[in-house]
Amino acid sequence: MSLRTLVALVALALTCVLLALSPSVAARDLPADSLYRFDAALTDQDGTALRFAGGQGEPRLVSMFYANCPFMCPLLIDTIRRSERELTAAERTRLKILLVSFDARNDTPAALRALADQRQLDTPRWTLARAEAADVRSIAALLDIPFRELQDGHFSHAGVMVLLDGAGRAVARSDRMGKLDADFIAALRQVLGAPTGTQ
C-alpha cells in the first residue's frame, strides 16, 4: 500500500467518523424543542470528557457559573442546595446537576475540582464542567442566561436554574436566588417522580 493510499484511507475514516458523530444524526429522535438538539464536548472536574446532550434519559438541573466568582455563583450553589434539600432522599439521589463554566480560559478541571472540594459538592451527582468558549455561548443562549465577560476577567451574568426533563426540554426555570422557589421545587418533584428509562 502506497503512502498516498494510506493517507486517503485515514482521511476517509476520519471524515466518516466525524459525520457519524455530528449532533444532527444523534438528535433525530429528540423533540424539536429539546436543548439536546445542540451538543458540545464538556470536561468535568476530574478531567473526564462528557457531552452536553449526554444527559438524555434523566432529569437534570442545569446552570452556569465560574469558579473565580465572588458573589452570584456561591449564592447559586447555595440556592440549588436549599432547593434539593426540599426533596426526599430518593428524589434527591435521582437529581443530576450540571454547572457549566462561563470561564473557558481559567476553569481547568483542577480549578473545578478545587471548587467542588471547597464547597463539598456531591460529585459525580453534581458535575462542574468546562466547554470551549464558542460552545459556552451556545449553551448560555439555549438556557437563556445572558452573560458578558468584563475587562477584568470577571463575568457579569444572571443567576438562573433551568430544569431539563429526560428529553432535554426546559420544563422550569428560576432566577430567584437565595430564596426557595415553590414553583420550581414543585417542578423538580414532578419531573423526578415521572417514570424514566433509568428506573
Place this chain on the structure above:
Amino acid sequence: MRAAMLPLTLARWLCGITATIAMAGAIAAPAYQAIPATGFVSVLATEKDAAPVSLAAFAMREEPVTNAEFLAFVAAHPQWRRDAVPTVFTDARYLAHWSAPEQLGAAALPDQPVTQVSWFAARAYCESEQARLPTWLEWERTAAASADTDDARGDPAWRRKLLDWYAQPSSRGLGSIGGEANLYGVRDLHALVWEWVDDYSALIVAPDSRDQGDPDRMKFCGEAALSLRDRDNYALLMRVAMLSSLKAANTTVNLGFRCARDLP
C-alpha cells in the same frame, strides 16, 4: 499512482456531500476585508474616562449574507430548512418570507440581505464559511469608520446620516447590498439591516453590576443604559438596545448578519 486513485475516488463518492459543500464554498468565496488592530473605546464603556480596549486585527465580511447565499447554505445543510429546523434554534418566522423552504420568491430578492434568521442559524452559516459571528466590539469598531476616516463617531454630519436611516419607515422595504465602502472596504453596515453579533446578549451592563451583586436586583435592568457613554450616539444605542432585547432563537424582518474571521 493508479492504485492510489481508487480509494481517493471512493472517498469522494462516499463523502460526496462534504466535497460538494467545500467546492461550492470555493467557487463563491465571499470577500473579507482586513481590519487593523487598534485601541477602541466602545459606546458600551461605562466610565467617562474609559481607557481604550485593545482589539486584535481581524477580517470582516465585506457585505451582509444575502438571500442567495443563505439559500445555497440551506440547500447544502437541509437541517437548516425552515421546515426541518428544530424549534429550539429558531422561532416560527424563520425564513417565512421565502416562497418555499428552498425557494426565494418575490419577497426575497437574491441580493437582498437575508433576514428572519436566528442567532443559531447565523452562527451555523458562518461556520460553513470557516468564519464566526463578529463580536459587538469588532462590529462597532468596523462600523465607526466612514469612507475616509477610521473613527467618524464624533462627526456631526456622520451622525446625522446614520439617524436619517433610522428615521426611515421600515415599510419602505429592504434594499440590496452594494452600498458605499467604508475606509476598510466594508459595506452596508448601517443603512440596510440590523446585524447579529456573537455576544448580542447582556450588552447593557451597569458599571457596578458585576455578578449582579445586589441580591434584590438580580436581573439586567434598563436603567443601566443611562450609564452608557456618549448618550448622543443614538444610532448605536438603538442597535445595542435592540440586540439586547433578543433571544437567540428570535428572528425579525430587519435582522440579518455578516461573519468575521481571525487573522493568522
